[in-house]
Amino acid sequence: MMSMYGSDYEEQSCGVSRFLDRKEELLKPDSDIRQMTNLRTEPTETMHRNTNNANKVASISPLKMLLAREANYFGKGRFSQADQCHVLNHYLPVDGPWPVDKMTSRAYISQFSKNGALFVAAFQGGHLRVYDVNNEWKVKRDIIAMDLRWTFTDTALSPDESCIVYACMSPIVNIAKIEGVSLDPDEEDEEEIHESLDFSLEVDDYPQSFGIFSIKFSTDGRELVAGCSDDSISVYDLEANKPAFHINAHSSDVNTVTFADETGQILYSGSDDDLCKVWDRRCLGYDKPAGVLVGHLEGITFIDSRGDGRYFISNGKDQTIKLWDIRKMSNTSNCKPKSYNWDYRWMEYPDDFRQIRHPHDQSVATYKGHSVLRTLIRCYFSPVHSTGQKYIYTGSADSSVHIYDVVSGDEVGLLSYHESTVRDCSWHPYYPTLVSSSWDGCISRWEHFGSEN
Structure with a gap:
């Protein structure tokens, strides 16, 4: 390995140290996230009492819980949200798959709408398809x-789900209507339903040139926030129809940006400089992050927020997902650029490097088992409504979808069917349904066997 990576890795400027591969030494979630997850997913005190679960064992069979509900032991005639999640957590979407669509080009994106009525898939060949989930998944x-x-x-x-934006390797983002447009090609004018938004700003009378990796609407729909290949975060004002500002956020490509919660005031970003950063949008004009989170040894491909303004997860090219608590962020990176040469686009990740941990790791948990190679593979928390966000799921370069338990870190589901990299996947917000999109061109739907097909 020395010939590939140059000088001894432990002595490099990043200061990364090795550790033994023993389960007890792996980072596990702290007590706060355990408690918060358990409150969302464990049966209530009333349920324990009325199902004769005297020892308060966390798991109560769904049959007992349904009987207690039907007998109206709670006086409300229904489950609490935590009881509901506990029942639904027995039914992971691991059966199938059933085909949704198949094209001759790679599938890159899977995305359910917030209410689950629409599903979006994007293919490398240029097709962006919106499916009506409640109408037999018709296009x-x-x-x-x-x-x-x-x-x-x-x-x-x-x-409001009336339109969709899409980005590619340019500063131009296109916005297209979804509602009120005919599907008949003879009646549809693409020029009329598309609008191009130019994120570039002129510097010294020359337009900037960069690609956009990540795009998000603000909560009120008035702005678009983008992560860009020129190491920046860019904001576009949709009402003024012009770029609002462009800040130098990282020292390498910004692969992912997302909002921390519904307020839209706090942003998370992840970059090929291995860092996650937290931004307060009320202070974005100062070009300085509110904090930095260190722990990944390679670039970050995707970030998903828990939605509580506190926790988020990131997928990294070091083949790990990390869970973060922004209360642990610092003002500095504690890490200089690495000097070794490894390219995830065509090289396999060295086995010796899988057991290396950053000495200043600020993450509160680490999840391993999937593979992050070739493309910016995405990871997510499972839905609040049906699972209480008890799980983390991710695509993988091993052609599968991996599902991890947030608290134990154990892999509880492995969806294997595709013949190539699964770049993206999306869990229905209310039902035990998960859709995977793969470079084999397939969009596939996974359900629990008892679910309606």
């Missing part, structure tokens, strides 16, 4: 991309 809109460079890098539905 509601088949948008042909304009100005596509290489592939779609991201899509985002507007808060």
Whole structure:
């Protein structure tokens, strides 16, 4: 390995140290996230009492819980949210798959709408398809991309779900209507349903040139926030129809940006500089993050927020998902750029490096088992409504979807069917349904066997 990576890794400027691969030494969630997850997913005190679960064992069979509900032991005739999640957590979407769509080009993006009525898939060949989930998954809109460079890098539905934006390797983001448009090609004018938004700002009378990797609507739908290949975060004002500002956020590509919660005031970003950063949008004009989180040894491909303004997860090219608590962030990175040469686009990750841990790791948990290679693979918390966010799930370069238990760190589900990298996957917000999109061109739907097919 020395010939590939140069000088001894432990002596490099990043100061990374090795540790033994013993289960007790792996980072596990702290007591706070354990408690918060258990409050959302464990049966209530009343349920324990009325199902004769005297020892308060966390797991109560769904049959006992249903009987208690039908007998109206609670006086409300229904489950609490935690009881509901406890029942539904027995039914992971691991059966199938059933085909949704198949194309001859790679599938890059899977995305359910917030209410689960729509599903979006984007293919490298230029098709952006919107499916009507409640109408037998029929194609509601088949948008042909304009100005596509290489592939779609991201899509985002507007808060009112009337339109969708898509980004690729350019500073141009296109916005297209979903509602009120005919599916008949003879009646549809792509120029009329598309609008191009130019995120570039002129510097010294020259327009900037960069690609957009990540795009998100603000909560009120008035702005778009983008992570860019010129190491920046860019904000576009939709009402003024012009870029608002462009800040130098990282020292390498910004692969992912997302909002911390519904207020839209706090942003998380992840970059190929291995760092996660937290930004207060009320202070964005100062070009300085509110804090930095260190722990990944390689670039960050995706970030998903728990939605509570406190916890988020990130997928890294070091083949790990990390769970973060922003209360642990610092003002500095505690890490200089690495000097070894490894390229995830064509090289396999060295086995010796899988058991290396950053000495200043600020994450509160680490999840391993999946593979992050070739593309910006995405990871997510499972839905609040049906699972209480008890799980983390991710695509993988091993052609599978991996599901981890947030608290134990154990892999509880492995969805294997595809013949190539699964770049993205999406769990229905209310039902035990998960859809995976793969480079084999397949969009596949996974259910629990007892679910309606």
